[in-house]
Amino acid sequence: MNVSRKRKKELRKLQEDAGRLWESQQVLVGQAADVAREASRQLGNFNREQVVPVVQDTYNRKVAPVVDQSVRYGRHVVDDKVVPIVGGVVGTALSAWDVANAKRQGVARQAAPVPASSGLGLGRVIAIILGVAAAVGVIAAAWQALRADDELWVADDPLSPPNA
DSSP: OOOOHHHHHHHHHHHHHHHHHHHHHHHHHHHHHHHHHHHHHHHHHHIIIIIHHHHHHHIIIIIHHHHHHHHHHHHHHIIIIIHHHHHHHHHHHHHHHHHHHHHHTTOOOOOOOOOOOOSOOHHHHHHHHHHHHHHHHHHHHHHHHHSOOGGGSOOOOOOOOOOO
């Protein structure tokens, strides 16, 4: 393909302009990367100096006491309610096992006959009530810990440049 001198000169000039534009864009991209790096550093400083202390303070004032109270209540329910009931059930089961073993070996002891229960006994009703109370306590503690709190949310104000 044969190109005239005038077109060659125009193409060379266009190529030089494109080269200068490419170089200026590379400089601009480098400056933009520097600005982004500095903004990232400043955001890290702001997070470390402003956000983290507020979040930790709010956690220590609002969430930690509820969690501690829930743990104490859970221990109380387990130690004072569940363990004695389970111990009684296990003790009754082991007594029945011992009686069955004694009868099987022909050494039956004189034991008072146990009347057959015709429905839910007092122990079962108490166990159900305590189970429901423990479940309600756990749900209430979780609700207290996870409920929305107006002080924890950031306002939707437009961003303004920091005062430096």
